[in-house]
Amino acid sequence: MANEPQLPVPYRYFGSQFQLWRKGAGVSRAEVGEAARYSASTVESVELGKRPVPPKLAEVADELFGAGGKLKAGLPYLERGKFPERSRDFFEFEADAVSVWSYQPLLVPGLLQTKAYARALIGKSTPPLDNETVEERVKARLNRQLLLTQTPPVAFSFVLFEPVLRCPVGGPDVHQKQLLHLLEIGKLRNVSLQVLPYDRITPAALSGPIVLLENQDHERFALSEGQEMSQFTSDPADVSSLTLRHGLIRTQALSVEESATFVEQMVEQL
Incomplete structure (x- = not known):
């Protein structure tokens, strides 16, 4: 068929x-x-x-x-690819990026995940993956994180909707360590980490994740994702539309300093 x-x-x-x-x-x-x-x-x-x-x-x-x-x-x-087929193009461009701006309403983005958090997500995929594929994808996800500390540095901006921080993926221990990891990553000088609280929600933030990418040739791309679909595009109209949405979401989010305090308070409450 x-x-x-x-x-x-x-x-x-x-x-x-x-x-x-x-x-x-x-x-x-x-x-x-x-x-x-x-x-x-x-x-x-x-x-x-x-x-x-x-x-x-x-x-x-x-x-x-x-x-x-x-x-x-x-x-x-x-040899099996390290990433799902629909993600491969994006990751190839990500490796050549000079800036990556990301908004995530549901999950901690892969670049910020701990090994335990990544395994909890990938290991519980539906339909289930075999153990070898799970380990390959966890390893590949962690290898991507070298982008955070590479030279020359890539400029990263992450905005996370509050539910991302509330969801105890992998259980209480994994959850707490993931929050602490976010605080450490947020200290990197090339990383901006912001939280969008419930009480600052804007309709644009409910339409799904957005990733904006600029490569070394200063070409701009945008990625939007759904359950079984993703769109990675360089179409100027699409990139412009998603950039406007991301900009609105980012302005509604807490500042970097306020966001760090927000996460610290969450850790204390666990």
Whole structure:
């Protein structure tokens, strides 16, 4: 079906090459599956780009098809990406940023998460992820945080809606340590951290997260996200609209000093 999930392009390309080699050798899916101890349906899923190819299947198929190593040669290029497919473009641009402005109404942004907070979120994904993928994504998220202290420094501005700070993701201990971590990050000279309290809410703040990014060529981009959709754009009209919304939210938020006091008081209450 057209709406069935598919893997990234390299996997789908490998699957199509697998199918071409198989048909050229006159081998059925059932035959190659039996030789490698996999089902014909697994072989079909590989060929249609719906699941990664098991290395053993590729190795057996390479010999069975007489590919002379040409099929196996593609395996090193099929390492799983560190990030979900829909996030990959943004993270590539983020690595080249000179400024990042972020507003988050629901979760602590990835750049500010502790390891325990990140694992609590990623480990409870729905549908669930396998343990290896969870660890890969947690590690990748922590590696992104090197941007906070790199040289030359990137200018960061974070605005967090009060519910972000109230939600005890991972339990009381993880929650408290996450708040303390925010206070430490807020001390960095290139980081501005502000809180938008309930009583300062503006309608623009209820429309979802916003991230504004400027790269080293001074090109401007904007990211907006939803449950299963995200839009990363450089369209001037979209960037302008989201910049205006972010600006309004930021002016309604507490100052950096007031925000630090707000978070400190929350920690004391825990």
